[in-house]
Amino acid sequence: MKDKTLQPPPFQWSFLASHYWGTWTLAAVIALCTWLPRPWVLALGRQVGRLFYRINQKRVAIAHINLQWCFPHLTTEQRDTLLRLHLVRYGQALVDMGLIWWGSRSRIDRLCTVTGGEELERLRNSGEKVLLVIPHVLGIDMTGAALSPLAPGASMMKTPSNPLLHRWLWRGRSRFGARIYTRNQGLRPLVKAVRAGYVGYLMPDEDLDGAHSVFAPFFGIPTATLPVVGRIARMTGAKVMPVFCELDSRGRYRVTIGQPLSGFPSGDIEEDAAAVNAAFEAAIRRAPEQYLWTLKWFRTRPNGEASPYAG
Numbered sequence: 001m002k003d004k005t006l007q008p009p010p011f012q013w014s015f016l017a018s019h020y021w022g023t024w025t026l027a028a029v030i031a032l033c034t035w036l037p038r039p040w041v042l043a044l045g046r047q048v049g050r051l052f053y054r055i056n057q058k059r060v061a062i063a064h065i066n067l068q069w070c071f072p073h074l075t076t077e078q079r080d081t082l083l084r085l086h087l088v089r090y091g092q093a094l095v096d097m098g099l100i101w102w103g104s105r106s107r108i109d110r111l112c113t114v115t116g117g118e119e120l121e122r123l124r125n126s127g128e129k130v131l132l133v134i135p136h137v138l139g140i141d142m143t144g145a146a147l148s149p150l151a152p153g154a155s156m157m158k159t160p161s162n163p164l165l166h167r168w169l170w171r172g173r174s175r176f177g178a179r180i181y182t183r184n185q186g187l188r189p190l191v192k193a194v195r196a197g198y199v200g201y202l203m204p205d206e207d208l209d210g211a212h213s214v215f216a217p218f219f220g221i222p223t224a225t226l227p228v229v230g231r232i233a234r235m236t237g238a239k240v241m242p243v244f245c246e247l248d249s250r251g252r253y254r255v256t257i258g259q260p261l262s263g264f265p266s267g268d269i270e271e272d273a274a275a276v277n278a279a280f281e282a283a284i285r286r287a288p289e290q291y292l293w294t295l296k297w298f299r300t301r302p303n304g305e306a307s308p309y310a311g
Contacts, residue, residue, distance in 0.1 A: 008171065009167040033098050034099055038251055044095055045093070045096075046092065050087070059294040062309055064083065089290065109146075120132075121150065123239055124199070130199045131194060133240060134202075135291060138290050142247075154193035154201065156202065157181075179193050190202075194232065201243075207299050212226060213227070222301075227270075233264060241257055242283065243256065261275055261276070
């Protein structure tokens with residue numbers, strides 16, 4: 001039976017208006033990259049990242065604050081070097097979006113290596129429900145595409161303010177058979193899909209606000225954390241497996257599925273949130289250039305403290 005909650009964003013004739021010409025131009029460049037030799041694509045991505053560093057001072061400043069908070073033992077120069085590498089990888093991942101939107105299954109498989117799939121397969125064969133959780137890394141969309149041959153998946157996405165971009169993101173994330181729900185639909189469709197045997201794929205490391213979050217340590221910092229992973233695990237009985245993705249210097253994506261979190265869920269929402277954050281932190285420390293440092297991870301502070309990004 002067709003899931004009525006799965007409604008692809010419709011095409012609108014207004015997408016042809018001048019307001020969207022910039023989006024179309026970006027899509028055309030990304031589409032062109034799917035035909036270029038891989039070394040050319042990686043070189044273009046490097047230039048995109050370097051340009052981002054020069055012109056987007058707001059996001060660069062946010063990243064510097066995040067890196068200072070998370071890696072206080074590094075020198076200013078070391079953190080700046082890390083940020084520059086991050087933005088190079090960011091640019092390369094951005095131009096690879098064309099592969100996710102239009103690339104063939106075989107091309108994606110050639111670029112991606114997945115480890116840990118055996119445990120996922122074992123759990124599914126034994127009848128277990130599974131929820132994969134991944135931090136906001138550069139290859140988050142490529143990871144979803146790489147994992148799709150292993151099991152039918154279901155995930156959630158935030159609705160972008162640009163409806164044309166929303167249409168492309170939704171189609172790209174769903175074209176290999178995944179069920180994609182929007183955040184405004186709530187958790188129910190995702191929970192229902194996991195119960196039905198779909199493997200959940202969730203990105204829970206967002207600072208939305210204090211009302212919907214608990215404070216759990218992340219790099220030793222009390223961080224507003226959504227307790228949604230423990231909640232879904234309790235509702236579905238799913239095993240929770242952390243996932244990480246690295247885009248390396250050769251332009252290959254290495255996806256790692258970790259072992260299920262032990263004793264999870266614990267019944268304590270703060271303890272569960274801390275367990276997820278600890279799994280994410282351990283992976284990020286091994287390859288910190290992969291994490292999206294340009295987002296405001298520490299905006300909401302406990303006890304009414306001021307945001308580090310204010311001013």
